[in-house]
Every structure is written in structure tokens, then in C-alpha cells.
Amino acid sequence: MNTAQYRALASRNILFLLLTSCLTFLIVGCEDPGVVGGGFTDTNTAVKVDTLMVNGIETESYNFYSGNLTYFSVGQFSDPLFGDMKATGLIRPQLISTSSEMADTANMKLRLVFNQDVIYGDSLHTAEFDIIELNQVWRGNAWNLKDEPQFDENATVASFTVEKEDSIEVDLSESWMQAYREFATSEAADRDSTYRINFPGLAIVPKSSGKIIPIDAQESDFIIENPESDTLQVSARDWAYSLDRANVSAAPSQTFKLHSTFEQVINFDLDLTRENIGSVNLSKVELVFYEDRSELDGSLSQMPPSTGRAPITSARLQLVEPSNIPIVLQTGSILSNANYDEEEGSYRFDITSFTNSVLIDGIPSELKFYVSLETNSGIIRSSLIHDEEAPAEKRPKIIVTYVQNQES
Structure with missing residues (x-):
């Protein structure tokens, strides 16, 4: 399957997505992580939440365009x-x-x-x-x-x-x-x-x-x-x-650096097959990364209170062919945009519709997922993100919320 065929998957599953999204109103509450149940008018169904860890994250560095930006x-x-x-x-x-x-x-x-x-x-x-x-x-x-x-x-x-x-x-x-x-x-x-x-x-x-x-x-x-x-x-x-x-030091243990300038981005694969996800009745699928807020704040603690880094409001998730990197990071389409959650210190990418599509048809093998900060606008922004070796609650993960028939 080529990239153009993949991009057509979503349109072929519109009816399926409409039907599954109707199940969302049944949810009365859930917790993350773990598997939980919910109360329903239909006692034969329950809402479940599974957490899948993201592994195999790699960093890449690029010397990208910095002219005629905003x-x-x-x-x-x-x-x-x-x-x-x-x-x-x-x-x-x-x-x-x-x-x-x-x-x-x-x-x-x-x-x-x-x-x-x-x-x-x-x-x-x-x-x-x-x-x-x-x-x-x-x-x-x-x-x-x-x-x-x-x-x-x-x-x-x-x-x-x-x-x-x-x-x-x-x-x-x-x-x-x-x-x-x-x-x-x-x-x-x-x-x-x-x-x-x-x-x-x-x-x-x-x-x-x-x-x-x-x-x-x-x-x-x-x-x-x-x-x-x-x-x-x-x-x-x-x-x-x-x-x-x-005088750039290595990232602190259990973290990696990200720069809006594309000096550092990350790539990884996700197993979104039915065998791994385990259901086609998906209500919500989120890809979550956590910022190391403690390390970021602590590193500036000896400086004047008026000192800070340029704020970051969002991160971008793309699914692209590595041979098109880095230009596609600037010009390519965005799979999902995650706003920064200041209270949780996280970026949550909503990949529900995408996952529903690829459960049936799969992800083309030549494509990889990339995450970068904000847009390359000429403003220098940097952050520190927990990697897969961090404590479990801070590791990159996929959180899957789905509806299960209790009799199945």
C-alpha cells in the first residue's frame, strides 16, 4: 500500500466511525491507567481503558531552514x-x-x-x-x-x-x-x-x-x-x-530533548493492529507524552525570577516517509496536534479516527511517526520529554478507551 492509498482509508470508514462514535455518550467515567468498568443503561456493555507503552523512540537532528519565516x-x-x-x-x-x-x-x-x-x-x-x-x-x-x-x-x-x-x-x-x-x-x-x-x-x-x-x-x-x-x-x-x-550537555537520564527548530525531533513505530489494540469498538485513543517539568524548572532556579524559556503551546504528530525528512516536517500534513496541558504537563494526541481506520487496513510499512514542537516559526523553543525508561506514570503511552460487550 502506498501513501496515497493510506490517505484514502479514512474516507472508506466514515460510516464505521459514525457508528462507533455514537457509543461515546455511554461513558460515565474512567481512570487511567488500567482497566475499569462503567455503569450503563445497557448492563451488557462496559467501558474499558487499556494502557500500552510506546517503545523504540529514536531522536534525529537536522540543520533546517531558518530564513523568511514569520x-x-x-x-x-x-x-x-x-x-x-x-x-x-x-x-x-x-x-x-x-x-x-x-x-x-x-x-x-x-x-x-x-x-x-x-x-x-x-x-x-x-x-x-x-x-x-x-x-x-x-x-x-x-x-x-x-x-x-x-x-x-x-x-x-x-x-x-x-x-x-x-x-x-x-x-x-x-x-x-x-x-x-x-x-x-x-x-x-x-x-x-x-x-x-x-x-x-x-x-x-x-x-x-x-x-x-x-x-x-x-x-x-x-x-x-x-x-x-x-x-x-x-x-x-x-x-x-x-x-x-x-557546551551542550546530554539530556538528563530518562528524558530526550525536543527543539522547535528541528535540531532534535523523535521518531517511532506504533503497533495499532487489532491484535495489539484488542477491539474495534474504540471510543477514544490518545498518544501521550509527558514533559519533565521538574528538571526544566530546576535548571533555571539559580537565575533571576524574570528568566524563562519561550512558552510551548503545542506539539505536532506526523506520519511520513523518512526519505522526505526533514522538509516534510515543515510542509507535510499533520496527523494530530496536541495542546500542552499545563496542569498535567503533557501532550495528548487524539488518534481515535486514525486508529479506527488502520485497525482494518494497517499502516504502510514505509511510514514512521514523528513528533516535533510547535511550528518552525523563527521562535526558539525547547523542551525535555520523559522517555520509555521513565517511571511508568510518565512514560510515553497509548491510552485506549473502548466499549466491550460483557457477554462476549
Whole structure:
């Protein structure tokens, strides 16, 4: 069976799913883990709950795209669990049209809009940055997280600091503005391609360690102030960021690391056959992973109270061909999305409909399950998840709720 045939399984079982879902209203209560019963108007049926452990979890690491995403991150922070991180941003303005005026006495600024709700590090830290002219050809769509930006430390265009501001406008140097103006006022037929190759833009380089800040790429722009005519707002043509992690320790015992950047994801197989699940009258099937909240919180306990990691709201479950990794992690369809349960510290993937489908037709052997954090949006998020060696109540598991006929 190929992947396309598998994707059609659900539609062939719609009637079956409708019938089995009608049984859900009979449930009056159940406990997890173990096998429990419930009270019913029909005394010949009972609700049961089985718990199946997930084994064979493997981690995979990738150097994935980090350009032209929703955000790009800048800053430095030393995380006891996830290493010493340095995020350097890259940005280049669009080339204005030949009909737009740019005076030789114009002033040029860079306006950066920050997302202060997802700071990684000490939110009260005053972060320092230099804006430095890049000296390499690059494209946002082709930039990877571990690519190294090339620049001359002496080619500083501006400097700025950030504490809790939502945005900031930074005056760029006269020499850099004039270099941009040469391309902006050119009437050559190849001005655009020449600009792309010979005007690489700017690097935003952290100069202090304390926090990493996401920049909203769509809201940020360049501002050209003409003294005697209109002010121009110029959007970014390309943007990206690179992330260097140093002094990274192994994950604590009985855990594995996950990163929203795809620096680490997990894969595994699930046995969802009728022989293993044991019933076709399924009311609910959940795949559950538990965060090691104690280790995550404890690792920051010696830092200021204003220190934290970017919050994680969800995780993604996909069933894909490993040969299509990692691009499919970003672009492929999602089998299930699990919201983070703060009270339980868990991610619960609802795979009921999927399991009902594959009980009959099975899972194509060439496919594997993958779990990753959030979306790769340019915001750096990391977590620690209990593995199959953790205490039983924290191990990854499948929780199966089903209806059983007492007379069968």
C-alpha cells in the first residue's frame, strides 16, 4: 500500500466511525491507567481503558531552514539544559522602484518590532546589539540554521539596546545609506540581480548575553526619510537567523530533548493492529507524552525570577516517509496536534479516527511517526520529554478507551 492509498482509508470508514462514535455518550467515567468498568443503561456493555507503552523512540537532528519565516531571533543566552546559544539575525531591504525618490541627503533607519511575549532568557536584561554590514551572497529561502554569517566586525553600521520595548528605530550610517542609494537610483536593466549579488544587507549581532528576542519580520521595515519629500517605508526582501549552540550537555537520564527548530525531533513505530489494540469498538485513543517539568524548572532556579524559556503551546504528530525528512516536517500534513496541558504537563494526541481506520487496513510499512514542537516559526523553543525508561506514570503511552460487550 502506498501513501496515497493510506490517505484514502479514512474516507472508506466514515460510516464505521459514525457508528462507533455514537457509543461515546455511554461513558460515565474512567481512570487511567488500567482497566475499569462503567455503569450503563445497557448492563451488557462496559467501558474499558487499556494502557500500552510506546517503545523504540529514536531522536534525529537536522540543520533546517531558518530564513523568511514569520520571525527571526537575535540575542544570546546560556541555558544549563540546552547550551550556550547565540542567535545572529540577517536582514536586507527591498530595492525601491526607480519611480521612488531617494535624495542624496536622505536619512535611513531600521525599525525592528519585537515579540516580548516569547523571550528566551531574562526578560529584564538589557540586550546590546551591533548592526554590521554583511559581505556574502545569501538568500532567505536557502538559509539554514547552522549557516555562519560572514561580516567584518569593523563594518558596524549602528548599535542599539533592547530591554522591554515593543519596537525600536535605529539610525543607519551615512555610508551604508549611500551604498543602498546607488542601487536605488540606478537605471540599469540588471539593477535587481546586481543588487541581490552585490548588496548583501545587514547582520544583527548580539554583544551581551542574557536573552534571545524574536523579531517580527512582517512588521519590521526600513525607513527612508527624504528631507523635502515623502518618507518611504521599505519592507525586508530577505531575513534569516543563525543559531550557534555550544557546551551542550546530554539530556538528563530518562528524558530526550525536543527543539522547535528541528535540531532534535523523535521518531517511532506504533503497533495499532487489532491484535495489539484488542477491539474495534474504540471510543477514544490518545498518544501521550509527558514533559519533565521538574528538571526544566530546576535548571533555571539559580537565575533571576524574570528568566524563562519561550512558552510551548503545542506539539505536532506526523506520519511520513523518512526519505522526505526533514522538509516534510515543515510542509507535510499533520496527523494530530496536541495542546500542552499545563496542569498535567503533557501532550495528548487524539488518534481515535486514525486508529479506527488502520485497525482494518494497517499502516504502510514505509511510514514512521514523528513528533516535533510547535511550528518552525523563527521562535526558539525547547523542551525535555520523559522517555520509555521513565517511571511508568510518565512514560510515553497509548491510552485506549473502548466499549466491550460483557457477554462476549
